[in-house]
Amino acid sequence: MLRRLSSHRQRGIVLVEMIVATLVATAVVGALLSAAWSIRKSIVATSHYAVSTANETRLMDYVAQDLRRAARVGMRTGNTTTVMKNYNNYVVNETNILTISVPDYYAANTPDNTAGSAFKTTRYPRATLNTSAGYNSSGIAALNGTVPWVDAVTTVASKNVTRFAPASAGSGEMEIRYFRGTATMGASSVGFFRAEYPAGATNPSQTRQIAERISDNLSTTSLVVSGRNDGLIFRLQSAFNPRYRRTGVSSTGTEAFVEVSLRNPRRD
Amino acid sequence: MATLIIAVLSMTIAAYYQTLVPKYRGAYQASSWQEALHGAEAGAENVIRSLNSWVATNTDPNAYPWTANGWTVTDATYALNGERTLGSGQLPSLGGPNQIRVTRVAVDVYTREEIGSAPTRNPWFRVRSTARANLPGKYANSDSRDTELRRMKLSAKNGSAADPHVTRTVEVVLRPRYRYSRAITGVTGLALGNSNNWEVDSFDSSDTAKSEPGTTAGGVYPANTPSEIQSYGSIASAEARPANSPVGALIEGNGAVVKGDVQTFGGDDPTTTAHENVSGNQNMIQSRIKDDFDEDISALTEPTWTTWTYQGNNPSSYLTGTQSNPTRYTITGNLGTFAVTAPPVGTTGYIEIVVTGNLSTGNGGNAGITIPPNVNATIWVRGNVDFGNGSINANNSSSKVASHLAVIGTSTASNATYTASGNAVQYLTFYGPAYAATLNGTVETIGSFVVKSFQINGGGNGGFHYDEALGRGGAIAGWQVASYFEDTRGDL
Numbered sequence: 001m002l003r004r005l006s007s008h009r010q011r012g013i014v015l016v017e018m019i020v021a022t023l024v025a026t027a028v029v030g031a032l033l034s035a036a037w038s039i040r041k042s043i044v045a046t047s048h049y050a051v052s053t054a055n056e057t058r059l060m061d062y063v064a065q066d067l068r069r070a071a072r073v074g075m076r077t078g079n080t081t082t083v084m085k086n087y088n089n090y091v092v093n094e095t096n097i098l099t100i101s102v103p104d105y106y107a108a109n110t111p112d113n114t115a116g117s118a119f120k121t122t123r124y125p126r127a128t129l130n131t132s133a134g135y136n137s138s139g140i141a142a143l144n145g146t147v148p149w150v151d152a153v154t155t156v157a158s159k160n161v162t163r164f165a166p167a168s169a170g171s172g173e174m175e176i177r178y179f180r181g182t183a184t185m186g187a188s189s190v191g192f193f194r195a196e197y198p199a200g201a202t203n204p205s206q207t208r209q210i211a212e213r214i215s216d217n218l219s220t221t222s223l224v225v226s227g228r229n230d231g232l233i234f235r236l237q238s239a240f241n242p243r244y245r246r247t248g249v250s251s252t253g254t255e256a257f258v259e260v261s262l263r264n265p266r267r268d
Numbered sequence: 269m270a271t272l273i274i275a276v277l278s279m280t281i282a283a284y285y286q287t288l289v290p291k292y293r294g295a296y297q298a299s300s301w302q303e304a305l306h307g308a309e310a311g312a313e314n315v316i317r318s319l320n321s322w323v324a325t326n327t328d329p330n331a332y333p334w335t336a337n338g339w340t341v342t343d344a345t346y347a348l349n350g351e352r353t354l355g356s357g358q359l360p361s362l363g364g365p366n367q368i369r370v371t372r373v374a375v376d377v378y379t380r381e382e383i384g385s386a387p388t389r390n391p392w393f394r395v396r397s398t399a400r401a402n403l404p405g406k407y408a409n410s411d412s413r414d415t416e417l418r419r420m421k422l423s424a425k426n427g428s429a430a431d432p433h434v435t436r437t438v439e440v441v442l443r444p445r446y447r448y449s450r451a452i453t454g455v456t457g458l459a460l461g462n463s464n465n466w467e468v469d470s471f472d473s474s475d476t477a478k479s480e481p482g483t484t485a486g487g488v489y490p491a492n493t494p495s496e497i498q499s500y501g502s503i504a505s506a507e508a509r510p511a512n513s514p515v516g517a518l519i520e521g522n523g524a525v526v527k528g529d530v531q532t533f534g535g536d537d538p539t540t541t542a543h544e545n546v547s548g549n550q551n552m553i554q555s556r557i558k559d560d561f562d563e564d565i566s567a568l569t570e571p572t573w574t575t576w577t578y579q580g581n582n583p584s585s586y587l588t589g590t591q592s593n594p595t596r597y598t599i600t601g602n603l604g605t606f607a608v609t610a611p612p613v614g615t616t617g618y619i620e621i622v623v624t625g626n627l628s629t630g631n632g633g634n635a636g637i638t639i640p641p642n643v644n645a646t647i648w649v650r651g652n653v654d655f656g657n658g659s660i661n662a663n664n665s666s667s668k669v670a671s672h673l674a675v676i677g678t679s680t681a682s683n684a685t686y687t688a689s690g691n692a693v694q695y696l697t698f699y700g701p702a703y704a705a706t707l708n709g710t711v712e713t714i715g716s717f718v719v720k721s722f723q724i725n726g727g728g729n730g731g732f733h734y735d736e737a738l739g740r741g742g743a744i745a746g747w748q749v750a751s752y753f754e755d756t757r758g759d760l
Contacts, residue, residue: 065754086541143380158500
């Protein structure tokens with residue numbers, strides 16, 4: 001009896017068993033593939049989240065850095081710039097350009113990597129200030145090694161303030177423009193740009209794309225600027241839409257804010 | 269099957285680390301970058317604090333005790349204007365997980381003031397402060413734009429050990445803040461005149477376009493030429509609101525006209541367009557009402573003399589000396605109406621007076637103080653000041669320029685007072701952080717006050733007219749930021 005039963009077990013699997021096994025295996029593999037697909041989508045969405053977070057952080061850090069050292073802040077549309085002081089929710093885009101004038105601090109702003117070029121060297125390095133006896137017209141030794149008063153200071157609102165560049169160099173301010181646009185070189189995606197316009201220049205000395213891939217059919221990274229306290233404090237706001245759902249989700253959870261106090265007295 | 273699951277999970281984890289970790293690394297690096305800026309600004313603040321502490325004991329900014337406080341001149345040949353750096357042992361360290369610390373602070377003289385025919389040549393200091401913060405690791409993140417902005421030193425080494433860090437450098441130019449830099453400064457509250465005709469404004473006695481012809485000392489307030497009246501008659505209160513009620517009035521405007529900045533130490537609600545820090549502000553320039561006042565107001569002490577021109581209670585005359593050797597009178601007791609004798613035409617006389625009692629001129633047509641146009645007088649008063657309805661540096665023999673009469677109240681009593689009344693006219697500067705100033709009636713004041721409190725009872729056609737020339741010279745009360753710049757060069 002025992003032998004008979006044993007021989008019965010060795011006959012192989014029946015069709016039903018094979019079908020069940022195949023179905024189970026298919027289900028398991030399907031579940032695995034589905035999980036892998038979901039994980040992949042999650043990684044893609046999380047990657048987008050990380051890139052967008054870095055974009056909005058970098059974007060606001062750039063603007064905040066320039067605002068801290070700003071002398072003027074404006075809103076530019078077309079060829080017209082208006083002063084920005086108390087203003088709510090200025091959305092920076094292709095037509096709304098944020099302008100920030102900062103001290104024209106460096107001896108030259110046009111990129112030049114040749115040895116000894118003036119690019120990004122301070123205008124008044126201590127080493128080059130004239131310390132020889134009586135270098136100034138009055139011959140007063142106490143003034144040696146200092147920037148001449150006429151080149152160092154100007155008057156704004158009845159107060160003496162620092163002149164950012166020699167009197168012969170114009171306003172001594174450089175205008176920085178922030179705007180949204182499409183790169184014409186390299187990356188072709190929509191991004192935010194920062195362009196530096198030296199005093200009196202109509203063309204920028206350099207333009208940098210500071211955040212790329214900021215807009216597609218599911219998500220757009222924004223930059224919104226508000227001025228308070230008569231333009232002495234600015235509030236920067238940036239947000240984007242995460243991709244965790246196909247239909248997109250609210251940008252509320254991704255909003256980031258920065259408040260910046262201007263360190264220089266405003267000159268506009 | 270188990271092998272398949274493990275393989276999928278391993279690939280998932282690998283993809284996570286390869287794709288996401290470099291992207292999130294930027295968040296930590298951004299944090300260190302921000303912290304380095306806090307450090308750099310702390311280095312500059314440390315210099316401002318030192319300069320302000322030296323003001324109290326050094327009237328000459330060229331004699332500040334740099335060396336005694338740990339500073340070393342880089343090149344001894346140029347000790348006056350050249351660069352000096354703070355010793356490494358005294359550089360501020362902010363600590364924290366990223367070990368934020370100032371790595372270098374250098375100060376030099378950026379320029380010297382060349383104002384007027386007898387310039388002070390007071391220095392404007394340039395402060396360069398660099399600080400660092402540790403980075404979480406030596407690896408770059410996934411976007412080179414972050415590297416370009418933050419200029420991180422990822423491969424830096426300290427000896428043979430990896431020392432990834434980020435530095436930031438700020439350059440701040442500091443200018444002297446003179447003792448009389450605005451019309452009225454109050455340690456506590458200010459209550460302005462409740463008359464629409466009473467106003468605070470400004471003019472410039474050293475500028476013929478901003479004043480009417482006056483004396484050889486300078487022009488006078490252009491009351492008859494309104495177009496020459498200026499709008500820099502600023503007022504400020506250093507009083508703070510209670511901790512449990514941070515929003516509310518610190519200056520009572522009472523409808524007075526103020527042509528200048530109106531500043532308080534807090535009190536405004538930034539989320540509203542109203543200026544809660546100043547009540548009755550309808551006749552003020554709304555865009556110039558701010559709550560960012562933050563200056564230390566220190567008491568002054570009288571000088572200690574070893575020799576005197578006169579010591580007693582009733583000198584026969586008040587004569588003058590030179591700037592380097594002024595006459596010195598100590599009045600034991602109270603001082604009333606008096607006149608300083610003018611030195612010869614073409615010379616300038618200087619006189620210093622210490623009053624151990626009250627300075628009280630009384631009332632009447634002859635009450636007052638006469639300071640000729642070629643005289644500069646400084647009076648230290650231990651007691652109260654009462655000018656009645658007198659003519660203070662305002663009669664036809666006087667300079668009619670505020671910088672020629674400085675009255676300094678040295679009392680620290682809680683009930684010290686400064687009063688004037690009726691139709692008094694006073695050209696002077698008054699410094700008395702412990703004095704409650706009260707003006708009754710139509711008092712006309714030309715100059716500048718630094719007082720404990722300020723109150724007008726009435727006001728009428730009187731007013732307070734700040735002489736802008738006062739803000740460009742005289743005693744230094746502190747140092748303030750003239751310009752700020754973050755130097756973004758990568759090699760700093």
